[in-house]
Structures are given as structure tokens and as C-alpha cells.
Amino acid sequence: MDAVRIRFPQGELAALREQLLGDRSRESFALLFGQHHCIGDQRLIKVVGVCQPRAEDYESRGLAHLRLKRDYVYARLVEMQQRGDVNTLIDVHTHPFSPSGVTFSGVDDHDEIAFHQWLSKTLDDIHYASIVLSQSDYSARFWTQDDGDTTAHPARIKTQTVLENWPCTDESPLADERLSALDLQSGFLARGVLALGRDTLHQIVHDQCIAVVGVGGLGSVIAENLVHSGFHHLLLIDHDQVEITNLNRIVGAYARDAETNRLKTEVVKEHLERINPAARIEALPMEIEDDRLLPALARVDWILVATDNHGSRFEAQQIALRFGIPLISVGVNIKVSGGRITDMSGEVILARAGDRLCLNCLGRVSPTKVAAESVDGLGAELAHRGYVSGRDVKEPAVKTLNAILGAMTVDVLVNQYTQRQELPPILVFENNGLPCIYPDTESVAHRRKDCFHCG
Numbered sequence: 001m002d003a004v005r006i007r008f009p010q011g012e013l014a015a016l017r018e019q020l021l022g023d024r025s026r027e028s029f030a031l032l033f034g035q036h037h038c039i040g041d042q043r044l045i046k047v048v049g050v051c052q053p054r055a056e057d058y059e060s061r062g063l064a065h066l067r068l069k070r071d072y073v074y075a076r077l078v079e080m081q082q083r084g085d086v087n088t089l090i091d092v093h094t095h096p097f098s099p100s101g102v103t104f105s106g107v108d109d110h111d112e113i114a115f116h117q118w119l120s121k122t123l124d125d126i127h128y129a130s131i132v133l134s135q136s137d138y139s140a141r142f143w144t145q146d147d148g149d150t151t152a153h154p155a156r157i158k159t160q161t162v163l164e165n166w167p168c169t170d171e172s173p174l175a176d177e178r179l180s181a182l183d184l185q186s187g188f189l190a191r192g193v194l195a196l197g198r199d200t201l202h203q204i205v206h207d208q209c210i211a212v213v214g215v216g217g218l219g220s221v222i223a224e225n226l227v228h229s230g231f232h233h234l235l236l237i238d239h240d241q242v243e244i245t246n247l248n249r250i251v252g253a254y255a256r257d258a259e260t261n262r263l264k265t266e267v268v269k270e271h272l273e274r275i276n277p278a279a280r281i282e283a284l285p286m287e288i289e290d291d292r293l294l295p296a297l298a299r300v301d302w303i304l305v306a307t308d309n310h311g312s313r314f315e316a317q318q319i320a321l322r323f324g325i326p327l328i329s330v331g332v333n334i335k336v337s338g339g340r341i342t343d344m345s346g347e348v349i350l351a352r353a354g355d356r357l358c359l360n361c362l363g364r365v366s367p368t369k370v371a372a373e374s375v376d377g378l379g380a381e382l383a384h385r386g387y388v389s390g391r392d393v394k395e396p397a398v399k400t401l402n403a404i405l406g407a408m409t410v411d412v413l414v415n416q417y418t419q420r421q422e423l424p425p426i427l428v429f430e431n432n433g434l435p436c437i438y439p440d441t442e443s444v445a446h447r448r449k450d451c452f453h454c455g
Ligand SMILES: [Zn+2]
Pocket: 093, 094, 095, 104, 105, 108, 132
């Protein structure tokens, strides 16, 4: 089994650390509720709730021990059953005496094994994991039980941004040949290091995996920008082939690729590998609705969506929400009326788990259009009645607009590693009158607050 991933919503791990480690004179405890997913050979837990005991819920606590009252634990189990959307308990406690290199103690082992055995006997299908925090790192594990044997498996915390995460004691720094890219004299990323700093690029190069959904005019520009920015592991998802009419904008696509109907993912992959042969580029020529993508997608650190239809944007957002993966969506629009461009614009939307906004409540996916695209015949019927534009209508598209929005997308992503700017969730580029970039605060303020999808 791969290390089990425990995914935290935006800001939640930082808040938890601050609350639990504030008191350095004694151990502290919190109980997290989670949703457990088994995808292929991996397990993933999405944290959906945090319960902090009050002072009176502790039976006793000191510098190197703590015990909770039974009633407190029972009450949380009842709460969990009543919620109905939770199937995992994660207990978190601190070792405030330990400055770094934190490990579970013999007492922790004993208590957790006993609790897990009791839990498995008492409730069906409940999973159990635990985290111990020191002042500067953590250790985490996931418990399973087979024929009475209780086993601890390694687990890793994933936060929405790398900056919020903490080092894991059990992870030794790997010798990574990819890091030679950061060599200031002769490395491929030497100039990038001068701009972004070695620490930032180290994180990007070392272990970040980015999925790009849709590698057409926008997605191919994004993928190229990602590789130029140092990202070493990309998933390219698109089932389309290159057509002659794509050649005005797909980066890396040549006339010959259109003549021989090559897959967009293959063409773009080849282009990226020419730029950086050390990069790991996976071509996945499937529709985003294809379940075979899930094991690969469950592992990624970011999903970037650059498709031109509502159905695939909706599906990508659903996967991101289900697994707690941060998402960036980008779209462009060109309207022409009477032979003149009346609108040329685009927008980049940042939606991390825990931000309490998504493409649904922002009104960026329309249920009518999603239905039109997914049900055979319905699209034509709705188009006929004027609800949606016909599926086969070719939209106007130009490279310059794609290039600007593609670069903006990767800039928004890189900012998640540097936090150089306080970026708003929606950034608009408008090329009408004078070109300008501005935040769309109105859509954010007026989004549906009771969103069923991200609430
Ligand atoms: Zn302990």
C-alpha cells in the first residue's frame, strides 16, 4: 500500500497546529472526522470536520500524557453517526516536549491499538488514523485490522498548498537527480531559481504532480508554461485528436500531426519532453468522465481545468471536491457580432477545498448545459429551442488570448508556492477598450452560499 494520504482543507492544518501547540506545557488533543476513499491500490482520507475538546473533557493531562473522558469520546461517535457523511476518525495529539523528530510513544501504540480494536468491534466500516505533532514536524499512521492483527501503515498529510504543510519525520530527504535542474550555473531552471528562489523551486520540482484537463489551445499553453516553470510531473487528460483548425493555437502541434490524426495528449507530451527530457509527462487520452482516470487523479496536487465545455468542467470540479484536491479553472470568450469583436476576455478561478466556493455556486457551470452535453440528442433539442448553442458550432479562437490566460493560470498556481501576492479567487482579463486584469469580486460575493457541492 502507498502511504495513505490525509488531505486537509485550506487553512485547517495551520489552525489546528496553532490551537494545539499554543500550550507548550502539556499535551493537547483533537479529533478529526474524515471520509475514506479506496481508489485502486491507494487510500485517501479527506478531513471534513475538527472537534476540539474543552478543558473539562480531559480526564488528565500533563507534559507527556493525556487522557480524555469516556463520555467525550462516546459523544463524538454519536455525532459522527448522526452526520452520516463520515466514516473515519483521526486522532491528533501533541508532544510539546519534542522539538523535532516526533514519534509515537509506546503508550500511544498501546492506546491506539486498544481503541482501534474496540472501535472495529463496536461500529461497522469505520476507519481509524492518528497524527502526532511536535513543534516542527509530524508523524501519521493509518490502522487496519485483519483476522485480529492490527497493523499501522504510514500516512502523509496533504494540505491544499505546500506552504501550509509540515515536514514528516518518517520521510528522509531523497537524493533526487531532478534537482540538478536547480544548479545555478548549468541547470535548466537556473534563471527561474534567480526569480523564485531555490526553496520554492525545490518544492515544485521535487514532488508536485499537476493534472491538466483539456490540452487544446489553452491547456497546451498551460502545460508548456508548467514545464518551463519547473514542474516535473504532469498528467495530460484529453481524448481529442489534433485537427487542422487547431493548428492556430495548440503549442507543439504541427501540420503533420493534424494530417495523421494524432492524439493531442501525445503531441503535447512529445513537445514537453523535448523541452525537459527529465520531466515525467503522462498522456491519458480519455474523457474526464472515465473512471480509469481516478487512481491517477487521486494522487495529484492540483487539477487545472482548461476545457471548453460545461460537462467536463463540472466533472473535474466534482472529482476535486470528492478527493479534496485544489483546482484552478480557466476559460476564454470571444464574441463576434456583425463582423466585429464585441467581447474578448477570459478568467482564472482558484477553488481550493475549504475555500467554500466552486464552479457550481459561482455559476460557472450551467446544469442545463451539462445535461445537454451528456445526454445524446438532448443537446440538439435544447439548441433547437435556443437554450444552448449547438455542440458542433465552432467557437472563435485565437492564440494570443489563450497565451495570456494560460500564462495567468500558471502564475496563479506558482503564487500558491510563493504567496507573493494576495490573489482573489477570480481574476478576469478583458481585452475590450484598454486591456486590463481585475478581480471579479461581485461573482464571489453573490455566489450561492448554501452550495450543495462545496458547502
Ligand atoms: Zn503521544
